[in-house]
Amino acid sequence: MGAFLLRRLLWMIPTLVGITLLTFLAVHAAPGDLAARVGDAESVASAAGSSGDDRELFRAEHLLDAPLWKQYLHFVGPFDLSPQGASAFGGSGAHPWHGVLALDFGTEFQRPGVPVLPEIGARLAVTGPLALLATLLLFLVGVPLGVASALSTGGLVDRAARGLLLALHSVPGYALGLALILLFGATGWGLLPVLGAHAPDAEELSFGARLLDRAAHAVLPLATLCLPGLAYVARQTRAAVLEVLDADFVRAARARGLAEKDVLVRHVLRNALLPIVTLLASILPALLGGSVIVETLYGLPGLGSYAYEGLLARDLNVILGVTTTTAVATLAAILAADVASAWLDPRVRTEVRGG
Amino acid sequence: MSARPLLVARGLEKRFALPRAPFAPRRVAHALRGVDLELVEGECVALVGESGSGKTTLARTLARLHRPEAGTLAWSARDGRELDLVRAKERELAPMRRELGVVFQDPFASLDPRQTVRAIVGEALHVHGLARGAELERRVARMVERVGLPHAALDRRPHAFSGGERQRIALARALCTEPRLVLLDEAFSALDAVRALELVQLLEELRREQGFALLVVVHDLALARRLAERVLVLYAGRVVEEGPAVAVLAAPRHPYTQALVAAATAWSAPERERAPLGGDPPSAASLPAGCAFHPRCPRVVDSCRVRLPALVPVPHSDGAVRVACPVVAEGGRGLASER
Ligand SMILES: Nc1ncnc2c1ncn2[C@@H]1O[C@H](COP(=O)(O)OP(=O)(O)O)[C@@H](O)[C@H]1O
Ligand SMILES: [Mg+2]
Numbered sequence: 001m002g003a004f005l006l007r008r009l010l011w012m013i014p015t016l017v018g019i020t021l022l023t024f025l026a027v028h029a030a031p032g033d034l035a036a037r038v039g040d041a042e043s044v045a046s047a048a049g050s051s052g053d054d055r056e057l058f059r060a061e062h063l064l065d066a067p068l069w070k071q072y073l074h075f076v077g078p079f080d081l082s083p084q085g086a087s088a089f090g091g092s093g094a095h096p097w098h099g100v101l102a103l104d105f106g107t108e109f110q111r112p113g114v115p116v117l118p119e120i121g122a123r124l125a126v127t128g129p130l131a132l133l134a135t136l137l138l139f140l141v142g143v144p145l146g147v148a149s150a151l152s153t154g155g156l157v158d159r160a161a162r163g164l165l166l167a168l169h170s171v172p173g174y175a176l177g178l179a180l181i182l183l184f185g186a187t188g189w190g191l192l193p194v195l196g197a198h199a200p201d202a203e204e205l206s207f208g209a210r211l212l213d214r215a216a217h218a219v220l221p222l223a224t225l226c227l228p229g230l231a232y233v234a235r236q237t238r239a240a241v242l243e244v245l246d247a248d249f250v251r252a253a254r255a256r257g258l259a260e261k262d263v264l265v266r267h268v269l270r271n272a273l274l275p276i277v278t279l280l281a282s283i284l285p286a287l288l289g290g291s292v293i294v295e296t297l298y299g300l301p302g303l304g305s306y307a308y309e310g311l312l313a314r315d316l317n318v319i320l321g322v323t324t325t326t327a328v329a330t331l332a333a334i335l336a337a338d339v340a341s342a343w344l345d346p347r348v349r350t351e352v353r354g355g
Numbered sequence: 356m357s358a359r360p361l362l363v364a365r366g367l368e369k370r371f372a373l374p375r376a377p378f379a380p381r382r383v384a385h386a387l388r389g390v391d392l393e394l395v396e397g398e399c400v401a402l403v404g405e406s407g408s409g410k411t412t413l414a415r416t417l418a419r420l421h422r423p424e425a426g427t428l429a430w431s432a433r434d435g436r437e438l439d440l441v442r443a444k445e446r447e448l449a450p451m452r453r454e455l456g457v458v459f460q461d462p463f464a465s466l467d468p469r470q471t472v473r474a475i476v477g478e479a480l481h482v483h484g485l486a487r488g489a490e491l492e493r494r495v496a497r498m499v500e501r502v503g504l505p506h507a508a509l510d511r512r513p514h515a516f517s518g519g520e521r522q523r524i525a526l527a528r529a530l531c532t533e534p535r536l537v538l539l540d541e542a543f544s545a546l547d548a549v550r551a552l553e554l555v556q557l558l559e560e561l562r563r564e565q566g567f568a569l570l571v572v573v574h575d576l577a578l579a580r581r582l583a584e585r586v587l588v589l590y591a592g593r594v595v596e597e598g599p600a601v602a603v604l605a606a607p608r609h610p611y612t613q614a615l616v617a618a619a620t621a622w623s624a625p626e627r628e629r630a631p632l633g634g635d636p637p638s639a640a641s642l643p644a645g646c647a648f649h650p651r652c653p654r655v656v657d658s659c660r661v662r663l664p665a666l667v668p669v670p671h672s673d674g675a676v677r678v679a680c681p682v683v684a685e686g687g688r689g690l691a692s693e694r
Contacts, residue, residue, distance in 0.1 A: 257452025
């Protein structure tokens with residue numbers, strides 16, 4: 001197992017390099033000046049001349065005039081290659097470390113001086129729970145639905161579930177989100193809050209009321225995030241269960257007189273679990289992608305809306321920071337799914353446990 | 356021999372609804388069309404026929420893995436009581452389940468990959484409360500050793516074994532409860548000749564020891580002849596010929612059986628005697644009218660195209676043979692009246 005893990009971890013390095021390099025080049029390839037918006041805010045108040053100096057300073061600080069390879073190395077780290085950077089690379093030595101390897105994504109372009117990494121941390125505190133809850137919901141609802149569907153193949157439950165899920169699946173996430181806002185928000189039945197992660201006066205509420213307020217604010221984002229994926233999880237589960245149901249060992253168990261409940265639990269579900277667990281690897285990336293829409297729609301200060309803001313402002317550091325974080329999370333999810341399925345696979349298990 | 360019928364089937368019908376496109380007409384595969392079968396305690400019956408003739412469906416229906424749409428199926432329990440397998444609820448089938456063993460064709464699909472050999476073989480004993488604790492352990496270990504696997508096999512999972520070893524595990528699973536009837540659906544087909552022979556010999560030994568009745572689905576007619584006392588030839592879901600294995604396989608009467616036997620020995624026969632059976636067996640979803648074999652039959656007459664032939668006794672020097680072919684039956688009677 002150790003060698004397996006190590007090999008998988010090493011494989012993550014080229015993958016991460018590939019992803020960040022692609023993002024980096026894509027942002028640079030887009031037409032226009034990355035520093036074009038610098039000083040916009042101040043230029044209203046101050047003289048036009050000084051904003052040009054700001055821009056020069058900004059370009060120097062973020063190495064925007066340096067060759068691309070140098071910029072990329074600056075991003076990867078761990079040495080700061082800017083004029084204030086490591087003295088070994090000709091900098092002043094004020095700020096020697098920088099980049100992913102030094103756990104420093106630099107500062108924002110849009111809000112000068114605001115470091116990206118702590119902001120990502122704050123945003124993750126919103127997106128993380130949302131994605132985890134959504135994953136949990138997807139499995140807690142999708143798997144039983146898929147199992148029920150498989151057990152009544154062609155029957156009423158199966159057809160109803162599949163019809164409903166197909167309908168949900170074919171509605172784009174943003175349309176579903178808008179529909180939910182219109183129905184449940186103030187414009188419709190006014191049942192649920194549709195903006196923000198909590199009420200503006202949340203600080204003054206008692207602990208219980210604050211919890212309730214948080215939950216109410218999470219309902220619609222969660223629904224928007226989960227409902228389209230539900231069809232996917234249910235369908236994959238249904239297929240996995242159907243495949244095992246048709247296996248001869250299930251037939252043999254029935255012929256031996258095992259109660260149907262035991263056939264299902266001991267033989268069918270235990271064997272269908274493996275393909276279901278591997279779904280995890282594809283769900284998390286999808287949820288992170290979905291969070292861009294959901295967080296923007298519901299005004300949640302999460303990673304998704306941060307990515308959206310960064311893209312609009314062409315904030316290279318934010319874009320790269322969010323991309324790297326998302327890529328790491330995705331690779332971690334894939335690794336977790338791989339480890340889980342290796343653990344569940346009886347063939348691998350024998351090697352690992354020696355039994 | 357005090358031949359007590361163990362399992363009696365009359366007029367079994369089994370149909371499968373086939374998947375269809377939306378708004379397309381409903382399609383049904385008629386897999387069994389009125390099959391009669393009587394299995395006597397301790398005897399071995401072979402089911403033969405081309406792929407798709409309904410052998411597997413018949414074996415599964417006898418094991419009540421399918422519920423037949425029509426016909427009767429009666430099991431006589433050890434205490435002499437009759438069990439109506441068609442009407443019985445799954446729970447009420449326990450007396451039969453306890454005394455029935457099954458072995459399937461694919462050794463790689465018939466064992467639960469997550470169970471150890473110990474759990475696989477012991478499950479039925481546990482489920483029916485036949486043994487527990489040390490007694491169960493002892494019986495499982497003895498059975499696993501009896502089929503020629505080392506004691507260490509008990510804690511391994513199926514993936515650690517070859518196809519032949521897996522079939523032995525499946526056999527141990529089927530026989531651990533000392534069943535009165537064992538069904539083998541092409542249990543030898545996936546094995547190479549040497550492994551198949553070993554398994555056949557093992558099966559014969561175990562049968563001598565335990566005395567169970569045996570229903571084998573086989574492709575190899577020589578194997579049918581070696582194992583079985585009686586043979587049933589299936590075509591398109593009907594029995595077309597049945598009788599003692601020596602009679603049916605050595606001197607087949609039905610044109611279909613004759614073709615099967617000829618095909619089985621074609622490699623060793625002189626070139627001019629090789630008469631391959633033309634055409635394919637019909638699809639169970641669209642069977643020809645009359646005798647289903649008539650489009651391929653070398654002895655077809657007009658009435659074959661309209662009338663479904665019944666299984667009738669024909670004279671045979673080697674025992675009671677029944678054939679579903681009026682041409683053969685009348686030919687035989689004609690011969691008898693000439694004498
Ligand atoms: N579960 C099923 N659904 C639909 N058709 C089936 C099913 N099982 C068997 N059949 C059909 O019934 C016929 C007999 O099949 P089977 O009993 O498997 O034949 P054999 O074992 O002799 O090859 C075939 O035409 C097959 O397509
Ligand atoms: Mg078959």
